[in-house]
Amino acid sequence: MICWLWKASDMTEPLKVALLGCGVVGSAVARRLHDDARDLAARVGAPLQITGVAVRDITRPRPESGVDASLFTTDAESLVERADLVVELMGGIEPARSLLLRAIEHGASVVTANKALLGEDGPQLFEAADARGVDLSYEAAVAGAIPLLRPLRESLAGDSVRRVMGIVNGTTNFILDKMDRTGAALDDVLAEAQQLGYAEADPTADVEGYDARAKAAILASLAFHTRVATPDVYCEGIMGVTAEDIRAARKIGLVVKLLAICERTDEGVSARVHPTLVPRSHPLGSVREAFNAVFVETELAGQLMFYGKGAGAEPTASAVLGDLVQAARHRLDGGHGPGESAYADLPLLPIAQSQTSYFVRLDVLDRPGVLAQVANVLGEQGVSIESMRQGVRRSGDGLAMLEIVTHRASDAALARTVDQLRMLDDVHAVTSVLRVEGM
Numbered sequence: 001m002i003c004w005l006w007k008a009s010d011m012t013e014p015l016k017v018a019l020l021g022c023g024v025v026g027s028a029v030a031r032r033l034h035d036d037a038r039d040l041a042a043r044v045g046a047p048l049q050i051t052g053v054a055v056r057d058i059t060r061p062r063p064e065s066g067v068d069a070s071l072f073t074t075d076a077e078s079l080v081e082r083a084d085l086v087v088e089l090m091g092g093i094e095p096a097r098s099l100l101l102r103a104i105e106h107g108a109s110v111v112t113a114n115k116a117l118l119g120e121d122g123p124q125l126f127e128a129a130d131a132r133g134v135d136l137s138y139e140a141a142v143a144g145a146i147p148l149l150r151p152l153r154e155s156l157a158g159d160s161v162r163r164v165m166g167i168v169n170g171t172t173n174f175i176l177d178k179m180d181r182t183g184a185a186l187d188d189v190l191a192e193a194q195q196l197g198y199a200e201a202d203p204t205a206d207v208e209g210y211d212a213r214a215k216a217a218i219l220a221s222l223a224f225h226t227r228v229a230t231p232d233v234y235c236e237g238i239m240g241v242t243a244e245d246i247r248a249a250r251k252i253g254l255v256v257k258l259l260a261i262c263e264r265t266d267e268g269v270s271a272r273v274h275p276t277l278v279p280r281s282h283p284l285g286s287v288r289e290a291f292n293a294v295f296v297e298t299e300l301a302g303q304l305m306f307y308g309k310g311a312g313a314e315p316t317a318s319a320v321l322g323d324l325v326q327a328a329r330h331r332l333d334g335g336h337g338p339g340e341s342a343y344a345d346l347p348l349l350p351i352a353q354s355q356t357s358y359f360v361r362l363d364v365l366d367r368p369g370v371l372a373q374v375a376n377v378l379g380e381q382g383v384s385i386e387s388m389r390q391g392v393r394r395s396g397d398g399l400a401m402l403e404i405v406t407h408r409a410s411d412a413a414l415a416r417t418v419d420q421l422r423m424l425d426d427v428h429a430v431t432s433v434l435r436v437e438g439m
C-alpha cells in the first residue's frame, strides 16, 4: 500500500484547468487527469480540476476521456478567462493563437503541443507569456513523449549546443523504414501507414516535411537561443525517394532517413529538413518504425542521444502532463519557468552555404573515359570524391549506373556540379542526389 506524505488538509484550493481540444491527445490527457487525480494532486500540492473542455462538436459522446458531459463547451473564450492553467490541444493556427494569447492576458499559464503554431508565432507567444510572468510550455510539440526540450532549455543552459540532428516525424520514419526492410515503393507503404493510423488521411504535412520543418524551427530556436521561424527552415519531403535510392544506399551500408538538422557555426545558424543518407551504424540509422530520435552535440557534454515515441495519444499526453504539473507547481510557489523572449538574433544561413557529403547516382554511357569525364567535372567544382562505383551494365540500353559519394561540399558547389554533369554527352541522366550525414 502506498502511504502519501501529505494529508487532504495540507492541500490548497484546486487549480482550474481548461482543456482546449479533446481529440487523440486531449482525451488521453483528460483521462489521466481523471484517473490519476490523487497522484497528480500529491505531485503538484493541489488538485488539478478540469473546469471545462472546448471542442467543436459537444454532441459527440467521448467516454474515453472520462470527462463529465456537462463540461464540454464551444465557448472556449470564456473558458480560458476563468482558468489558472490552459492546455491547448486543438492544433492549427486559429483560434489556438488567439485563445492562448487571451489565456496569457488573463494570467493563466499555458501548455501546448502545437508545433505549427509555435513554428509560426512562437516569439509573439513567448513575449506575451514573459511579460505577464506566466509559463508557456510545449514539450510535446517536438518528438512527442521524449523529454528533449526541457534538457535543451534547462540542463544544457550552461553549455553551447553546436548541432541538433534528428528523426522528428514518426510517419515518414515508418514509411522509409518499411521501404528499407521490404524494398516496397513509397506509394504502397504510404497507403499502409494510413491504414495503420500513422499518416493522416491527408498526409501532406508529414510526407512533404512540413511537420518536421516546424519542429526544426522550434529546436533551432531553443538550442541556439535565437529566432528561427518555420519559413526559415529549408525543407524537402520524402515523395522523391525511390525504392532504387534505398536499394543503392543499402549496398553501401547507408539508410535513408528524413532528418531535421540544426547547426550553429561561427557565421550563424542553419536549419534544414530533407531525406538524408546515414550509415547504418550511426545511432540514427537504426531507428525503426515510427520512433523518433534526436542526436545533440554540444561543446561540453559532447554527444547526447534522445530516443522514444514521437506521437500517439498516451506518449504525447505524458509530455503534456509533465508540463502541466510543472506549470501548476510554479503557480503554487509564485514563480514561473525560464522565459524565452530574450533571444540573440543570429544570422540565418541559406541552404546554399550548408556543407554536407552527397550521394549522386547517374546513368552514363558504358564506354571508356566516362568515369574520367565525371571525375573531372567534380574536380573543377572543387567537390572531392570519397568513393565512385560503377554498377552492373544494364541489358540492351548501353547504359551503366555510376554511384558517387563525395566529401563535404557546399550545397551551391554540388548544385553547380550536377548542372555540369547533366551537360555531358556521356551522362544520360542524374537519377538521384541525396545528402549524406554522420559518416
Ligand SMILES: NC(=O)C1=CN([C@@H]2O[C@H](COP(=O)(O)OP(=O)(O)OC[C@H]3O[C@@H](n4cnc5c(N)ncnc54)[C@H](OP(=O)(O)O)[C@@H]3O)[C@@H](O)[C@H]2O)C=CC1
Pocket: 020, 021, 022, 023, 024, 025, 026, 054, 055, 056, 057, 058, 074, 076, 088, 089, 090, 091, 092, 094, 095, 113, 114, 115, 116, 140, 141, 144, 310, 311, 312, 313, 316
Ligand atoms: N496526435 C499526435 O500523436 C500528436 C499531436 N500533437 C499535437 O497535438 C495537438 C492535438 O492533436 P490531436 O489530438 O492529434 O488532434 P485531434 O484532431 O485529434 O483533436 C483536436 C481537438 O480539438 C478540437 N478542436 C479543433 N478545432 C477546434 C475549434 N476551432 N474549436 C473548438 N475545438 C476545436 C476538436 O474538436 P472535435 O473533437 O469536436 O472535432 C478535437 O477535440 C496538435 O497541435 C498536434 O499537432 C503533437 C504530438 C503528437
Ligand SMILES: N[C@@H](CC=O)C(=O)O
Pocket: 143, 144, 168, 169, 170, 171, 172, 198, 206, 211, 310, 311, 312
Ligand atoms: N504526424 C506526426 C505526429 C507528431 O507530431 C508524426 O508522424 O510524427
